[in-house]
Amino acid sequence: MDLLSVWEWLVAPFQYAFMLKAIAVSALVGLICAVLSCYMMLKGWALMGDAVSHAVMPGVVIAHILNIPLAIGSFVFGVGSVIAIGFIKSKTRIKEDAVIGLVFTGFFAFGLVLISKTPSNIDLKHILFGNVLGISNADIVQTVIIAVINLTVIGIFRKDFLLFCFDPTHAKSIGLNTGFLYYLLLSLLSLTAVAGLQTVGIILVVAMLVTPGATAYLLTDKFDQMMLLAIASGVFSSVVGTYISYHIDGSTGGCIVVLQTLIFVITMIFAPKYGLLATGDRPTDETLL
Amino acid sequence: MNKIRIDIENLTIAYNGKVALHGANLQLESGSICGLVGMNGAGKSTLFKAIMGFVKPVTGRVLIDQMPVRIIQKKSLVAYVPQAEEVDWNFPVNVWDVVMMGRYGYMNVLRIPSQRDRYAVKESISQVQLTDLGDRQIGELSGGQKKRTFLARALAQQATVLLLDEPFAGVDVTTEKLMIQLLIELRELGHTILISSHDLSSISTFCDRVVMINRTILAYGNTNEVFTPENLALTFGGSASVLASSLAKQKLGQ
Numbered sequence: 001m002d003l004l005s006v007w008e009w010l011v012a013p014f015q016y017a018f019m020l021k022a023i024a025v026s027a028l029v030g031l032i033c034a035v036l037s038c039y040m041m042l043k044g045w046a047l048m049g050d051a052v053s054h055a056v057m058p059g060v061v062i063a064h065i066l067n068i069p070l071a072i073g074s075f076v077f078g079v080g081s082v083i084a085i086g087f088i089k090s091k092t093r094i095k096e097d098a099v100i101g102l103v104f105t106g107f108f109a110f111g112l113v114l115i116s117k118t119p120s121n122i123d124l125k126h127i128l129f130g131n132v133l134g135i136s137n138a139d140i141v142q143t144v145i146i147a148v149i150n151l152t153v154i155g156i157f158r159k160d161f162l163l164f165c166f167d168p169t170h171a172k173s174i175g176l177n178t179g180f181l182y183y184l185l186l187s188l189l190s191l192t193a194v195a196g197l198q199t200v201g202i203i204l205v206v207a208m209l210v211t212p213g214a215t216a217y218l219l220t221d222k223f224d225q226m227m228l229l230a231i232a233s234g235v236f237s238s239v240v241g242t243y244i245s246y247h248i249d250g251s252t253g254g255c256i257v258v259l260q261t262l263i264f265v266i267t268m269i270f271a272p273k274y275g276l277l278a279t280g281d282r283p284t285d286e287t288l289l
Numbered sequence: 290m291n292k293i294r295i296d297i298e299n300l301t302i303a304y305n306g307k308v309a310l311h312g313a314n315l316q317l318e319s320g321s322i323c324g325l326v327g328m329n330g331a332g333k334s335t336l337f338k339a340i341m342g343f344v345k346p347v348t349g350r351v352l353i354d355q356m357p358v359r360i361i362q363k364k365s366l367v368a369y370v371p372q373a374e375e376v377d378w379n380f381p382v383n384v385w386d387v388v389m390m391g392r393y394g395y396m397n398v399l400r401i402p403s404q405r406d407r408y409a410v411k412e413s414i415s416q417v418q419l420t421d422l423g424d425r426q427i428g429e430l431s432g433g434q435k436k437r438t439f440l441a442r443a444l445a446q447q448a449t450v451l452l453l454d455e456p457f458a459g460v461d462v463t464t465e466k467l468m469i470q471l472l473i474e475l476r477e478l479g480h481t482i483l484i485s486s487h488d489l490s491s492i493s494t495f496c497d498r499v500v501m502i503n504r505t506i507l508a509y510g511n512t513n514e515v516f517t518p519e520n521l522a523l524t525f526g527g528s529a530s531v532l533a534s535s536l537a538k539q540k541l542g543q
Contacts (some may be wrong), residue, residue, distance in 0.1 A: 174391075226342060
């Protein structure tokens, strides 16, 4: 094989408009998920991310039926699921993990029933596993709008969110409205879930909301660096994952998340300060318990 | 006579119908360090949380400088250092970042520090003698250094009211001395400090006022008048005879 044909093989995906679109949208979704993943990681909200991303399902279906933007439907159900979780937790003796588990599966199941009984062209597979290669222009516009909203809000409240994650008591004692910050962060999560749904689907979006933050967390003790590293790994996996999926003709969402997980595993082993090789026999918090 | 800074009127707090603090009345003046003394479960932490407005009172109210606490908080005028900081010590922030969080109330919505904010943070870190550790991740500090970091945050906040819940628990002697010295300096600036401590022997050395509680205010006043074996017996019940005798010994020692 000569150099020219290698080159042709490498650039082949870029000859198609759908591939260029897919790579651009994946990169954008990778970016906003990575930014949010830092806060999810630090707030201990990985499970909450999983819950909200599943709970938006009925919202997506209803929005489809009513022919309104999917983001609105998913926003309503995403925030609704969080309110339901908060209500059940405060009014009953059931612990939070059980409440989260039962609420999001309930919402998700409701979504399944809706899809199965709705005479529409919604493809369940696309919702579950994403369909970035076939993304419509309207969905691209929606993703861009969501990205702009998310990045603007986080740009403004970056430090407030950080304080809210780190020390909500202090946040309250200097007069910050922690209730507002709580729901704002969850609203961003709901919006991001619907953006991620286009690319990797409901099932895998939680990976995009956790893995980049977790990877970056092992690499640095500085929040700004953590954010940049998370973005780097999130965007890189989205772009390269989409590209690889073309060549192996495999699931795009799957490729993206497998790549993210590989980066995490490599980081977990080789991270200079918190990697397994660096920590060696040093006891972690876990073993001290 | 200094002006009344914290005004607690007929305050009753209950958790799930169980009364934790009943009919508390207390007026703390400016330029004063008040020691809060009571057994475990006597309602010390509850009193702090009630002053901060974190628990809703069944009856009564708390005013700071004749205003609701909510408004005082928005002006960053009250700083609260809880008993055990319930923070994640692995969090990617260093000493400087944490102390800077005390300045958020003075910044605009983007929380971009001004020259003044940086100066206040630098000053506060130097006051608690952590200047060399400014860029250290908080999990890598000793117990005393952690406490000092959070005290520095309260200092950077430049609040006129400081609420310190067991600040000396688990800290080294040097840190305790340093903290007491700083509190005395703040009192001279006219600040009002309410501080709870298990260490009864140190209370009398730097607190000009003492309040004794056991689900309600049992006694309040000047330390030399209120900090008596009789009142301690009242506050601590049966276990107080030991305390009283140790206190008496200490007084004889002086």
